[in-house]
Amino acid sequence: MHPSDHVPHEQLLAEARERFEDACDFTVSIEEEFALLDRDTLDLVNRFEEVQAASKGTSLEPNLVGELIASEVEIKTGKQRSFADVPAALAERRAALAALVEPLGLVLGATGTHPWSSWRDQRIIDTPHYRRNDEILRYVVWRNNTFGIHTHVAIRGADRAIRVTSALRNWLPELLAVSASSPFHEGVDTGLHSARTQVFTRFFPRCGVPDALHSWDEHAAYVRFLYETRSIDEATQLWWSVRPHMDFPTVEIRICDGQPDLAEAQSLTALMVSLTARCARAIDEGEPLPEQPRRLIEENLWRAIRFGLSGDLIDLERGDALPARARVERLLEWVRPVADEIGATPWLRLPERNAAERQIGRRAEGASFEEIYAEQIGLTAAAPAERGI
Template sequence: MPLEPFSHSEPLTLGVELELQLVNTHDYDLAPYAEDMLRLVHKTALPGSVVPEMTSSMIEISTGVCHTAGEVLGQLGQIRNALVQSADKLNIAVVGGGTHPFQQWHERRIYDKPRFRELSELYGYLSKQFTIFGQHVHIGCPDADAALLMLHRLSRYIPHFIALSASSPYVQGHDTAFDSARLNSVFAFPLSGRAPFVLTWDEFGKYFDKMTRTGVVKSMKDFYWDIRPKPEYGTVEIRVFDTPLTIERAAALAGFVQALGAWFLAEQPFMPAEDDYLVYTYNRFQACRFGLDAVYVDPASGAHLPLREHLLLTMERIAGHAAARGATPALQLLRSQVEAGHNDARWLRECQQREQLLAEVSRQAALRFRGAAV
């Protein structure tokens, strides 16, 4: 299959996808209710879409094309409310977070869909271990070459995205000591990691042709990169975010991406280089392991500084662009959390320290997702 042409999109428009947990309200373990949820939700007209995911205890929601973080929040709110109403009828709950804290992967069921069956046959037990939950943010780009430039500029901010969204400290009942353990599961897939360093769509097409000739790749869906171009939408898709515990944080993260993209397009602040990737995996690991307490190595200067400090400097730098796009409230929400050193991983740990029961942590996380104060 040849590489699709890069579609036109309005620059800096947004689209957000969230993978969500379905849990029962008895012990708050994952529950295989995706088919029932989809049946109920599809009776309501909603923006975007609600679709199944790899295993039957997961669903994915998506917004339509949005112009502001506020519009993202509005669409996510409509979908969230419909999900909550449907879940209440089924006596289950919907939860955010990058991992379920105590589910056992071998108990999961692959959702009955041809692509999921094919992936299960290819990847074996990794498919069930892929019961993890992420947020994807699409940002519109002026053209294909601009998309690749955007992709490689955004790669410098992968640690920032990870630390801001980290919400997966627990795996199968254990504290992993990571703020984002979810990405360790993604890294197990052979076509994960970073995109190749090419800066024109012609070069990218040549790379894609080589990969398809090997038989390893059939389409762009086969690349599990941290950031990838999405030619059918005319976007770049960032895939490293854990699903946040609230839709407000999900929308704020989209606003942060939009402000960064506006800064890139307006000021062309730096030219990405292959050498940026010398510290890419180290910075990625630091953010997964330590979250906002990570050390960040600046790819340009090699300077080491606290990631939290670099985040605050970045937010100052893009504040004007955020204001122009209506993303100031998004930046303010994230900034206050960065200053407090608080992300969703910390909330989950504090809740577990207080309650001493991971099922209760999931119950309270379900309340947070539906907008209740806890």
Template sequence: MPLQAFTPSEPLTLGVELELQIVATHDFDLVAQADDLLRETARHTGAWDIKPEITRSMIEIGSSIQTRHASLRDELRDLRGQISAAARKLNVAIAGGGTHPFQHWSQQQITASERYRYLSDLYGYLAQQFTVFGQHVHLGCRDGDQALWLLHALSRYVPHFIALSASSPFVQGVDTGFDSARLNSVFAFPLSGRAPFVRSWDEFGSYFDKMTATGVVQSMKDFYWDLRPKPEFGTIELRVCDTPLTVDKAAALACYLQCIGRQLLEERPFEPSEDDYLVYTFNRFQACRFGLRGEFVDPRTKQRMRLRDDILRTLVRLDEHALDLQALEATQLLRDSLFEGNDADRLRALHASGQPLPAVVEAAAQRWMQA
């Protein structure tokens, strides 16, 4: 199957997808009630979308196309309110967070769809272990060439989004020591990691043809890259974020990407190169393992610094762009989080205070549902 043409879209438009946990209200373990929740929300009001995910204790919601922080945040709040009301009718709860702290992968049920059955047959137990929860952000691009330029330019900032969104310190009842343990599950897939360094859509088409000729790839969905182009939407998609504990944080993260994208496109502070990826894996690991406390090596200057400091410097550079995009409230929320800590810190603090993990999940659900 040849690569489809890149559908032009308005640059810097936004779309957000959130994978959410469905938990029982008696023990706060995951519960396979996605079908019930989808039926309950089938007649929702709003332009947003809701659909099943790979296992039946997950749902994914997607915003409409947005251009500004306030409208995106308000839509996500509306979505939260309607889904929370539906969940209460079913006596279940909805939570953010990149992993469920104590669920066991072997108990997860694959969603009954052709694609998910195919993935289960192909990847075996990894499909059930893929019961992890992420935020994906789509950023509109003029054409395929711009999409690839921006994809490579944004690679430098991938650790920012991992550390800011990290909310998955616990896996199967254990503190992993990682702020984002969720990404370890993603990295297990053979076509994860970084996209190849190609500069033009024609060149990417040649790469895609070679991959499909091997039989390894059938469509763009088979690539689990941290950043990937989505030609049918006319976007690039950032896939490294854990699902935050609140929709306000999700909206802020999306607008941070929008602000960085605007600065890169308008100022062109550097030209992306393959050398930018020399420290990519190191920086990504540091962000997953240590979050905002991790180290960061600037791929250009080779200077080593704290990731928190690099994010703070970036936010200062973005002030003008955030003002023009009406996103100052979003960037201020992220600036505050640099000192308050990320969601992984919040979850750990709850557990360290003596709360058992079911109570930690209950608190996370109350926070997401605004109960």
């Protein structure tokens, strides 16, 4: 049962605000979504319930959950005291999950989309939460066969959490560009670097870049409006690409594609957590932060969807376009002081080519979807030392 199923929304809002007021700054939890694949064909297979059953009694059991479709599994790091503990937790969870599914004849995929399996062949898991989403969204949710990585960072203070959320809006395109890993979808070379974002963010209601808000009261007024107009019946039905999470005192970044490479997952989460903490520090110290209109951030978001790290992003303050890599390098420099503080600096790096660029490059060389995806599966399963990292 979802926590909000039988609790009046006013009580939910009051309890959520209290949790934020009592939060411990910059604790972290990461969620990674993986495709469940037949080992021989690499097709998506509807076997989540078997994986969940196999986890019983293991260290993965409390950290393994379903995520919409039965050909998908999500693992969580659980609450980590600081980012310094996150990289090892990510590696441990991935290794444990790979070992868990191997005897079942399964392997894991972690690109943002599956290159060829059809949404028509995927089954929505039988839980109250996902049955409700199916009832509400129908075709919209059926098509959402996508895989992402979500980062939760605790922020103390309800008003401060809303301001951090609003600040993070400005850099969603940079985060997506770094993470892009899904150029192929349902047997199509889409020409995009993140087909996942186009499928999920452009389909779902209350998704993508939110409006800028400045206080908890503003956020609560909007949530109250949605409940009272029967637009939502769970707070998680705000599917924004960055949101304050009502059940945890965290700001959750949800824009990023899944990462087939462990080292790149560690680096990406280092950037997301450092950026969140840097925004909080700027707010504390009165440092001016941009507040760009949603329509301008959306221009950059489209560029990130289409071209990823290979294209340009607009400097919205100056009004000119720069290579996406240059924009991200500037961002890395801006967050570095706080990254030092939270133990993230050793993990901050920009890949020579991200997952989308690698796959697109292999396609240009004439490789098939099957060959390319098999290479990504190798990255998902291999230990860093085996890949020369």
